Amino acid sequence: MNEILYLTNTFNQGTASDDAAVGFKLDSFSKLSDTFSPNSNMILMHHLCKDLASKAPALLDFHKDLESLESASEIRLKSLVDEMQAINKGFNKLEQEFIASESDGPVSEVFCKTLKEFIPIADTELEKLLRPYLLSAKNVDALLVYFGEDPSLCLYEQVTATLLSFIRSFKKAHEENIKQEELEKNEKAAKEVEMEKKDSNS
CATH class of the missing domain: 1.10.287 (Helix Hairpins)
Structure with a gap:
């Protein structure tokens, strides 16, 4: 959640929502899958997974602690x-x-x-x-x-549904990141082979 807060504050810099937030509501989880990052075709969820993979890879398995969800x-x-x-x-x-x-x-x-x-x-x-x-x-x-919600206004079912949806979106984004990295790796290897062929022919 700290990483999500940091990420959204980073992307909000220089925008109308430039003031750094100190927290967020649970419904903000869904926005990570709906919002594209500036100057990129990646959604924020992809960025979150990438950041965690590089900074705190152990957190990529956080959902294992919520198996009963x-x-x-x-x-x-x-x-x-x-x-x-x-x-x-x-x-x-x-x-x-x-x-x-x-x-x-x-x-x-x-x-x-x-x-x-x-x-x-x-x-x-x-x-x-x-x-x-x-x-x-x-x-x-x-x-x-x-989670910062008012028990008289927020239903338990909303919380579990939101968290479950977030976990599914997170896992999907992480899998897509892995596939994209693999694709880029293969493309780079193919280009290197092509360059080597050109060099040997010349």
């Missing part, structure tokens, strides 16, 4: 929220049924006894279920804040 991007937090609300609503209704059955007399005696035994068990299970859910929600908020 693919599966994490398939999580739909809204669905989890809806499910948790439905479970809570069901449990609250169960408690109301128990309270109502207590005043029903002998007709609901068995039902009341069953609920009385079941509710504490259900409550314990619900707490077990809620704990990882609340922890996940807290971690998601922390993740959004880490």
